[in-house]
Amino acid sequence: MTVYAFWNNKGGTGKTSLCFQSICFYARHHPNERILAIDVCPQANLSELFLGGLANDGSGKLLERQGTMPRATVGGYFQTRLPSPYSPPASLSAADFITKPHDYNPAVPANVDLICGDPLLELQANAISTLANNQIPGTNAWVAVVDWLSDLIQPLHEQYDTMFIDCNPSFSIYTQIALSAVDRLVLPVMADDSSRRAIQNAFSLVYGLKLPSDIYATYAFATRLTEAGRDLPKVHMIAKNRLTQYMGPASAYAAVLRSITVDVGKLLASNPEIFNFNDVDSGLVDIRDFQTTGVVAFARGCPLYELQAGKLDVMGHRVTVHEEYRLNCVEAMEDLVAKL
Incomplete structure (x- = not known):
């Protein structure tokens, strides 16, 4: 079983909508596979999308799942681990936390x-971080805590073929718990200087590259995970997301994207072991801005291939989805999913 994560420690890169569409497209292309999506983000936008989006009361349906006993969410699972942080309780059942989104959103x-x-x-x-930093003879508390998600999904390896995790744009303890369970990392970026810096920051946070001091290296995620004999996730893809259709080769946007490509190429040459591809072109994918088409799909919790063109009602407003633009969006997602 392969576990993918969509993550960037910079917000606003379109990570969640890209993750949602990728999961739906992948599932459509692999109808005989069973796929598990895990939303490790307190905003829970991925969950709201799967449950119907804003227009179809996805938030209300999410509240319903949060109100079950036990709470059918990743937070509900973490709640069961707080009293038993260093080994999973014997009564733990992953099925208690799993939702079938098709039942809510056909x-x-x-x-x-x-x-x-x-x-x-x-x-x-805060409680999880405290537990991870406890000094317990004979127990690596940090590793035991960052294994929480691995503990949950390990018994599910025979049940599912592929898993996708949507991570929070941070490097908090729950993000580290998510990333420690991942095989392959998808990093969405946008055409701006902050995204270029975010790529550099992401490689520092996950792989301990270019840290300002050896002091930081001692406590780095990569150091602690590898010392425990665990594998780091490999960068599987960098998605240049929300590209404008008006971006010409001489534009400032294009210049930034070229610089991101150059940066990735240098890292690939110096640290090939952290990548799941051998050349830059095979690890990069361009995603054109979904514009109105993406807004409508997001509001309705709808995969782009299911979205109808024409005039649609979205929360009482008439919005036009142009078929040409919709097909461009579908083509872009097909290109991305072909690399999974």
Whole structure:
């Protein structure tokens, strides 16, 4: 089983909408596979999308799942681990936390299951960090805590073929818990200087590259995970997301994107072991800005291939989805999913 994560420590890169569309497209192309999506983000936007989006009361349906006993979310699972942080309780059942989104949103492929996100993650973060930093003879507390998600999904390896994790744009303890369970990392970026810096920051945070001092290296995520004999996720793809159709080769946007490509090429040459591709072109994918088409799909919790062109009602407003633009969006997602 392969576990992918969509993550960038910079917000606003379109990570969640890209993750949602990727999961739906992948599931459509692999109807005989069982797929699990895990929303490790306190905003829980991925969950709301899967449950119907803004227009179809996705938030209300998410609240319903948060109100079950036990709470059918990743926060509900973490809640069961707080009293038992260093070994999973014997009574733990992953099925208690899994939702079938197709039952709430028929536009979503029936072969996708979901562990919903939860705002509780922010409230739990301080307690989890404290538990991870405890000094316990004979126990590596940090490793035991960052293994929480691995503990949950390990028994599911025979049940699912592929998993996708949507991570929070941070490097908080729950993000580290998510990334430690991942095989392959998808990094969405945008055509701006902050995205270029975010790429550099991401490689520092996950792989300990270019840290300002050896002091930081001692406590780095990469150091602690590799010392425990665990593998780091490999960068599988960098998605240049939300590209404008008006971007010409001489534009400032294009210059920034070229610089990102150059930066990735240098890292690939100096640290090939952290990548899941051998040349830059095979690891990069361009995603044109979805514009109105993406807004409508997001509002409706709808995969782009299911979205109808024409005039549509979105929260009482008439919005036009142009078929040409919709097909461009579908083509872009097909290119991305072909690399998974």
